[in-house]
Amino acid sequence: MFASGWWSDLLLALYFAVLTTLAIFGAHRYRMVYLYFRNRHRRPELPGRFPTLPRVTVQLPVYNELYVVERLIDAVCRLDYPGELLEIQVLDDSTDETRERARTRVEHHRERGVDIHYLHRSDRTGFKAGALAAGLASARGEIIGIFDADFVPAPDFLHHTVHYFVDRNVGMVQARWGHINDSYSLLTRIQAVLLDAHFVLEHGGRHRAGAFFNFNGTAGLWRRDAIELAGGWQHDTLTEDMDLSYRAQLAGYRFVFLPDVVAPAEIPVSMGAFKSQQYRWTKGSIQTARKLLPRILASPLTLRVKVEALFHLTANLAYPLMVLLSLLMFPSLLIRFDMGFAEMLLLDVPLFLLATASVTSFYVVSQRELYPDWRHRLKVLPMLLALGIGMCLSNARAVVEALMGKESSFVRTPKYRIESAADGWKQKKYRGIGSLLPWLEVAVGLYFTVAVAYAATQQIFGSIPFLVLFQVGFLYTGALSLWESVELKGRRASSSARPALHPPLTTG
Numbered sequence: 001m002f003a004s005g006w007w008s009d010l011l012l013a014l015y016f017a018v019l020t021t022l023a024i025f026g027a028h029r030y031r032m033v034y035l036y037f038r039n040r041h042r043r044p045e046l047p048g049r050f051p052t053l054p055r056v057t058v059q060l061p062v063y064n065e066l067y068v069v070e071r072l073i074d075a076v077c078r079l080d081y082p083g084e085l086l087e088i089q090v091l092d093d094s095t096d097e098t099r100e101r102a103r104t105r106v107e108h109h110r111e112r113g114v115d116i117h118y119l120h121r122s123d124r125t126g127f128k129a130g131a132l133a134a135g136l137a138s139a140r141g142e143i144i145g146i147f148d149a150d151f152v153p154a155p156d157f158l159h160h161t162v163h164y165f166v167d168r169n170v171g172m173v174q175a176r177w178g179h180i181n182d183s184y185s186l187l188t189r190i191q192a193v194l195l196d197a198h199f200v201l202e203h204g205g206r207h208r209a210g211a212f213f214n215f216n217g218t219a220g221l222w223r224r225d226a227i228e229l230a231g232g233w234q235h236d237t238l239t240e241d242m243d244l245s246y247r248a249q250l251a252g253y254r255f256v257f258l259p260d261v262v263a264p265a266e267i268p269v270s271m272g273a274f275k276s277q278q279y280r281w282t283k284g285s286i287q288t289a290r291k292l293l294p295r296i297l298a299s300p301l302t303l304r305v306k307v308e309a310l311f312h313l314t315a316n317l318a319y320p321l322m323v324l325l326s327l328l329m330f331p332s333l334l335i336r337f338d339m340g341f342a343e344m345l346l347l348d349v350p351l352f353l354l355a356t357a358s359v360t361s362f363y364v365v366s367q368r369e370l371y372p373d374w375r376h377r378l379k380v381l382p383m384l385l386a387l388g389i390g391m392c393l394s395n396a397r398a399v400v401e402a403l404m405g406k407e408s409s410f411v412r413t414p415k416y417r418i419e420s421a422a423d424g425w426k427q428k429k430y431r432g433i434g435s436l437l438p439w440l441e442v443a444v445g446l447y448f449t450v451a452v453a454y455a456a457t458q459q460i461f462g463s464i465p466f467l468v469l470f471q472v473g474f475l476y477t478g479a480l481s482l483w484e485s486v487e488l489k490g491r492r493a494s495s496s497a498r499p500a501l502h503p504p505l506t507t508g
Contacts, residue, residue: 008335015328018321019352025318026355028311029362032205036365039208044256047167054165056158056221057087057141061131062102063124064094065149066429067417068266072149073105077114080155087140088116091131093124096429127410128217129233129240136233141224148218150266150415152180160261161221171226171253172245174203175219178264181418187274187480188267190384193377195267197366200259202312207257211308212249217241219263226253237291238410239284246292246309250299269418271480275394277413282316282395286402289313319399322392326444326470330451333463352466356385383476386469390477393441438485441478445471 058076062069069090076088088109092102099120106118119135126133136144143165147153161173176199182192206213215222217240227233230248237243249255268274296309363381367374401408417423448471455463 011328012332012335015325015332018325018328019355022318022321022325023354025311025315026358028315029358032201033361033365035205035209035211036201039205042208044164044207044258046163047170049163050166053082053085054143054162055085055087055141056081056143056145056162057089057135057139058145058147059089059091059132059135059139060147060149061091061128061135062094062098062149063092063128063131063412064096064098065415066096066098066101068149068415069098069102070105071152071417072147073102073109073116075152076147077109077112077116078155079153079158081158083113083115086115086158088114089135089139090116090118091135092118092120093127093131094120126233126235129235132240133233136224136227139224144222144224144227146218146220146222147263148265150413151218151263152265153219153263157261157263158221161258164256164258165221165223167254169252169254170256171223171230171248171251172215173221173256173258174213174215175261175263176200176203176257176259177216177219178262180264180266181269181420181423182267184267184269184418184421184423186380186383187271187387188269189377189380190387191267191274193363193367193380193384196370197363199257200366200369201362203257204259206308206312207255209304209308211305212246212312213255213257214239214242214245214312215255219265223253226251229253237284237287238280238408239288242285242288243291246288246296246313250292250295250301266415266418268413269416270414270484271477272484273414275391275481276411278391279394279398280411280413282319283398283402283408285313285316286399290402290405316395316399319392319395322389323396326389326392326448326474329467329470330447330454333451333455333460356466356469359385359388382469383472386473386476388473389470390441390445390473390475393444393474394437394477397437438478438481441474442482443478445473445475445478448474 058079060072060076062072065072069092073088073090079086090102090106092099094102103118103120106116109116119138121131121134124130132146143162145158157175161175164170164173177195179188179192179195182188203213205211226248227244230244230251230253232244233240234243245255268277293310293313296313297306299306301309360381363384364374364378367377371377448467452464452467452471455461455467
């Protein structure tokens with residue numbers, strides 16, 4: 001079907017270059033596992049306890065969080081901390097009924113004696129970073145806590161975290177995210193495994209090895225001086241948390257990750273919400289890399305810390321490479337089969353295994369570290385690998401936009417207060433932004449369907465498992481996005497003749 005020639009050699013060279021680069025990124029996952037186990041004994045140790053507790057300001061940045069804002073405010077008002085030392089700020093940039101709900105709930109708790117304040121901005125300059133900066137200007141605390149709208153911190157959260165600031169070099173303390181609704185669907189179960197691995201192995205491995213890691217935007221405490229000395233909250237990236245984290249650590253502050261302190265949160269339940277979240281995180285990390293990597297590499301940090309920061313900030317460059325690999329896999333298969341390469345898979349299989357097996361070990365270890373029923377939780381692993389591939393078109397777009405310097409607004413992740421399998425979300429407000437991307441994802445999935453059929457008919461069985469991963473990943477990601485879009489349009493059409501129903505305001 002394909003004759004040999006310079007162009008086919010060039011295509012094969014490009015294919016193996018891409019696959020090798022992805023294998024290097026995959027091998028770095030092994031390093032994360034290695035760092036975690038090598039330094040497993042170096043668990044965070046409490047440096048002491050404050051004889052007099054510091055004043056804490058807890059900031060709650062919200063934007064159009066109709067369904068969860070009351071749950072958030074109530075949970076933070078239950079924090080067990082001396083009332084005279086705890087200040088709570090509701091930083092509300094909302095443009096909908098969230099304003100009334102938040103204001104009413106704040107007034108309720110103020111009447112009960114809680115030092116809580118409602119601050120509303122009509123100008124969303126800087127988005128979340130702007131809201132945090134605006135709140136900091138009037139905050140009275142020397143320690144600043146932050147919780148996003150989908151979090152429900154336990155009453156004892158501050159007692160488990162604040163005393164680490166006895167060490168004056170500690171600039172930030174990050175808790176691990178828990179999951180309120182991880183059993184809701186296949187998608188939420190996959191996301192739970194993804195998040196667990198990020199916290200347990202990436203944060204755990206980097207923290208214990210003395211490398212830089214980042215604040216995750218919520219469920220953590222900051223030393224106010226660290227924020228201000230590092231240059232404050234800035235909004236020239238979509239990941240203001242990662243940006244400030246690296247600037248603060250460059251300024252000499254040490255970060256602490258507490259794997260045993262868990263702050264439960266709601267996982268996005270729709271593919272559209274998950275995509276928008278991943279798009280923002282992906283683009284923001286590359287923006288941060290462009291902004292800070294030159295400064296990091298020119299700093300007096302050790303080579304080990306610099307290399308780890310390089311991998312951390314550039315990891316999402318793998319997504320455009322995944323797109324390129326997706327386009328090259330089938331032509332490469334055709335070329336080499338027609339050329340009669342009996343050893344055609346001798347390079348492919350080891351490289352694919354290096355990439356996929358490293359990712360597999362990454363998630364297996366994290367689940368085994370956290371849960372007694374870890375084997376049961378790993379049933380989603382094949383779909384997790386497939387989803388990671390299926391997301392590459394959306395995330396590759398984010399990477400390209402960041403590299404080109406294209407700015408975009410901060411798109412929040414919709415939250416619906418989904419706490420059990422009985423809760424629904426499709427009849428509620430807040431929708432993701434539609435696009436033609438799901439159609440392209442389905443098209444690529446069909447392209448791989450043809451590739452799988454070809455490999456089966458030609459008895460190239462060694463390549464089929466990898467082709468199926470790509471096929472399922474693109475079809476699942478695209479088809480679920482389209483199905484959600486169709487369902488939501490149908491519900492909007494059926495309810496257009498009647499007013500929207502929202503849960504009543506809580507007054508007690």
